[in-house]
Amino acid sequence: MTSVNEKHPVPSPIDDPTLGLGSAEPGGFPQVDSWTLPAAPEDDPYGDMVANLRSFLDHVAAAKPDNATVAELAGDLAAWRARLAPMSVSEREQVFAHRTDLPGRGQTMSPNFAIEGGDRDGVWGTVTYGRYYLGGNGAVHGGAIPLLFDEVLGRLANSAGRSPCRTAYLHTDFRAITPVGRQLSVRGWFVSEEGRKRVVRAELKDGDTLCAEAEGLFVALNPGQP
Numbered sequence: 134m135t136s137v138n139e140k141h142p143v144p145s146p147i148d149d150p151t152l153g154l155g156s157a158e159p160g161g162f163p164q165v166d167s168w169t170l171p172a173a174p175e176d177d178p179y180g181d182m183v184a185n186l187r188s189f190l191d192h193v194a195a196a197k198p199d200n201a202t203v204a205e206l207a208g209d210l211a212a213w214r215a216r217l218a219p220m221s222v223s224e225r226e227q228v229f230a231h232r233t234d235l236p237g238r239g240q241t242m243s244p245n246f247a248i249e250g251g252d253r254d255g256v257w258g259t260v261t262y263g264r265y266y267l268g269g270n271g272a273v274h275g276g277a278i279p280l281l282f283d284e285v286l287g288r289l290a291n292s293a294g295r296s297p298c299r300t301a302y303l304h305t306d307f308r309a310i311t312p313v314g315r316q317l318s319v320r321g322w323f324v325s326e327e328g329r330k331r332v333v334r335a336e337l338k339d340g341d342t343l344c345a346e347a348e349g350l351f352v353a354l355n356p357g358q359p
């Protein structure tokens with residue numbers, strides 16, 4: 134199946150052979166042993182590319198471009214897709230979302246969480262939702278907030294030498310509008326750790342205003358569980 138666009142037909146991810154995950158062998162997730170991030174290397178083209186990709190998406194969301202601009206952009210994107218397709222690697226080898234030293238782990242799907250510090254029991258930092266995450270009337274889309282919490286709490290629950298775990302539930306309460314385009318503070322902390330069950334909570338604040346809070350249960354994986 135391809136898109137209806139005849140100029141630059143886009144294969145569906147199901148049909149695109151260059152988008153396979155490769156071997157099902159586990160271990161594609163990097164472990165988090167420390168919250169102290171190394172200083173960003175002076176020359177980091179990947180980090181630079183991801184930062185530009187995030188900003189690009191914000192501008193796509195904000196702009197009302199004329200047709201000529203849109204057509205040129207579609208062509209440019211098609212050319213980049215064609216250039217990257219032969220470079221596709223397995224999940225284990227991919228860089229996207231595996232750069233734990235970069236804000237947002239060097240990916241653009243979830244919000245740009247920048248870690249300020251953390252220890253065995255908690256983690257804290259900031260996030261700024263760009264225009265890309267706008268839901269309506271200046272507020273962040275309701276789905277993008279649990280996305281942040283899963284990222285923050287998933288990272289915490291998997292940190293400090295703990296065995297890999299997955300989110301079993303993630304309960305989010307939206308307490309006030311979460312504004313787009315402001316630096317917000319984020320904090321996650323452990324509530325309990327019993328057997329395989331790790332209960333963690335997080336909050337998202339705009340200054341003193343509590344925007345949203347969450348509780349998650351993360352369950353440690355048994356050997357062989359994907």
Ligand SMILES: CCCCC/C=C\C/C=C\C/C=C\C/C=C\CCCC(=O)SCCNC(=O)CCNC(=O)[C@H](O)C(C)(C)COP(=O)(O)OP(=O)(O)OC[C@H]1O[C@@H](n2cnc3c(N)ncnc32)[C@H](O)[C@@H]1OP(=O)(O)O
Pocket residue numbers: 159160162163164165233238283284285287288291297298299300301302329330350352353354355358359
């Ligand atoms: C290998 C991947 C590891 C992932 C990450 C690793 C490293 C990351 C490091 C750096 C990366 C940084 C950040 C990471 C960012 C994000 C991480 C996101 C993680 C996810 O986003 S991952 C996707 C969403 N997630 C799923 O795709 C899970 C689908 N699901 C399952 O895979 C199973 O469901 C599982 C394994 C959860 C449990 O299954 P199971 O069969 O092994 O265990 P069981 O059901 O027996 O539950 C054991 C005890 O938990 C209780 N329990 C279970 N579920 C409950 C619920 N919902 N409510 C209340 N209690 C519950 C039971 O009641 C029992 O309690 P009790 O023992 O007291 O009876």
